[in-house]
Amino acid sequence: MTFLQLYNKIKSEYDKSAPRIKEYFSLQTLLNELYVKYGLQKAQHILSPDKEVENHKVITDDALRALGGYPLQYVMGRTEFWNCEFYVGEGVLIPRSDTEISVEKAIERLKDGDVVYDLCCGSGCIGISLLKNSRISCCYCADISSVALEYTKKNGILNGVSDRLEVMECDVTKKDCFSGIPPADLIISNPPYLTTDEMKHIPGNVRYEPEIALDGGDDGCDFYRRIIDNFTPKLKDGGYMIFEIAPTQSEILKALFTSHGYTAQVYPDYRGNLRTVCGKKKKTIEI
16 A cells, blocks of 8 residues: 555545544644654655555554544554653543643742642643653652553653652542652642533543543532642642632632632633632741
């Protein structure tokens, strides 16, 4: 099969799948990703249309998987987030641009030498991005999933920050989760926050991602309540706690922070949707 024949085959399958699939990626994006994965030049079908493609079968199989609804990031085995690259696969939540505003707001508040916790870390995309873009001394990345933490470890190596990364398998809903760990200057999390009802209607491609990383209970706020309860004592006075949220949860989170002695601000993502809430723990006044 030549590159032009491969292109025509994938285009034909893409046209059959549209418009269902085109909201996730374009034909050009699909081709570019496949070419990069297999060490080929982008636009190879234009540059060398009559050249034979040795691995055309695996490229076609990957294309068909993606066009069938399997996440393109899983097909590729990697994705980009912030200014970094991350390995991803089944068992780990796919990093999304919605989360980048939380990273941005965290970086604005970090100081050299700070200690950070990244809770429900998944691929480690948040904590590792903070390590690469600041001079914090350490980030403790915690998750209940051993599969996710293997990705975190690999991503720490990939991004050259393993010397300042601590990976912890633990349940952040338990009060003793971080026993013996130094207190944090900043705690950040993109926890499960879909409601029970929303879990019944998630898009087909999202169904491949781990339910444990998505389901936040009846109102989607179970993890926020547990984390604020459990980790406020581990956060230094004047420190920050930052969450990614759904736009409808902003008032609930502001009230939760206020009731625990924080001031809170809510920020929109790059599309204008309320996406990040930042709580600042008030300093204790000693008498």
